[in-house]
Amino acid sequence: GQNIDQPTEMTATEGAIVQINCTYQTSGFNGLFWYQQHAGEAPTFLSYNVLDGLEEKGRFSSFLSRSKGYSYLLLKELQMKDSASYLCAVRGLADKLIFGTGTRLQVFP
Amino acid sequence: DTAVSQTPKYLVTQMGNDKSIKCEQNLGHDTMYWYKQDSKKFLKIMFSYNNKELIINETVPNRFSPKSPDKAHLNLHINSLELGDSAVYFCASSQDWGSSYEQYFGPGTRLTVT
Numbered sequence: 001g002q003n004i005d006q007p008t009e010m011t012a013t014e015g016a017i018v019q020i021n022c023t024y025q026t027s028g029f030n031g032l033f034w035y036q037q038h039a040g041e042a043p044t045f046l047s048y049n050v051l052d053g054l055e056e057k058g059r060f061s062s063f064l065s066r067s068k069g070y071s072y073l074l075l076k077e078l079q080m081k082d083s084a085s086y087l088c089a090v091r092g093l094a095d096k097l098i099f100g101t102g103t104r105l106q107v108f109p
Numbered sequence: 110d111t112a113v114s115q116t117p118k119y120l121v122t123q124m125g126n127d128k129s130i131k132c133e134q135n136l137g138h139d140t141m142y143w144y145k146q147d148s149k150k151f152l153k154i155m156f157s158y159n160n161k162e163l164i165i166n167e168t169v170p171n172r173f174s175p176k177s178p179d180k181a182h183l184n185l186h187i188n189s190l191e192l193g194d195s196a197v198y199f200c201a202s203s204q205d206w207g208s209s210y211e212q213y214f215g216p217g218t219r220l221t222v223t
Contacts, residue, residue: 018188031209042217085150089152094158094165095206095207097154
């Protein structure tokens with residue numbers, strides 16, 4: 001079966017650091033993506049991991065451990081505009097992209 | 110400048126009607142997708158086309174029929190609409206069919222069936 005788990009909601013304060021976790025059990029693994037989706041808008045690509053380790057991109061970093069079926073997205077120096085849903089997605093068998101239900105992050109001043 | 114565009118943005122219709130949603134991408138990508146996002150914000154793949162050829166067809170009722178007239182367009186036709194079809198439908202594209210290619214999403218079409 002396919003299962004991707006993320007916390008439903010998280011809150012944080014402007015300027016802080018937040019870590020959004022994602023655990024997955026999928027048939028096949030061909031990479032893990034993180035997308036950001038603001039309310040009423042389209043998902044936009046944030047990061048891609050296929051090898052174990054940390055990928056850093058400005059204020060955002062993403063980590064993958066394939067043996068543990070685990071990833072996290074780290075957001076530093078949080079800004080109000082970072083309030084959005086963060087979707088973890090795994091590319092599984094037949095290269096299908098399977099999305100988790102997303103984590104709704106609210107950033108407070 | 111729009112990369113992936115969809116029309117219409119909003120669609121309100123009655124049960125039993127037939128409707129179409131159009132999608133176009135100007136990125137020169139080879140692969141296009143249709144996703145459905147339900148009220149719980151769960152995004153699920155419906156179809157994927159690579160170079161106008163169907164490569165993914167999830168367990169979607171056959172009332173849904175995609176059509177790709179060329180690489181830049183992927184339309185979705187829905188027959189005999191049902192209440193449960195109410196959702197946001199996203200079109201997406203990627204450079205090619207393969208693991209590392211990120212997908213670019215259109216703005217979505219919010220379909221409401223009454």
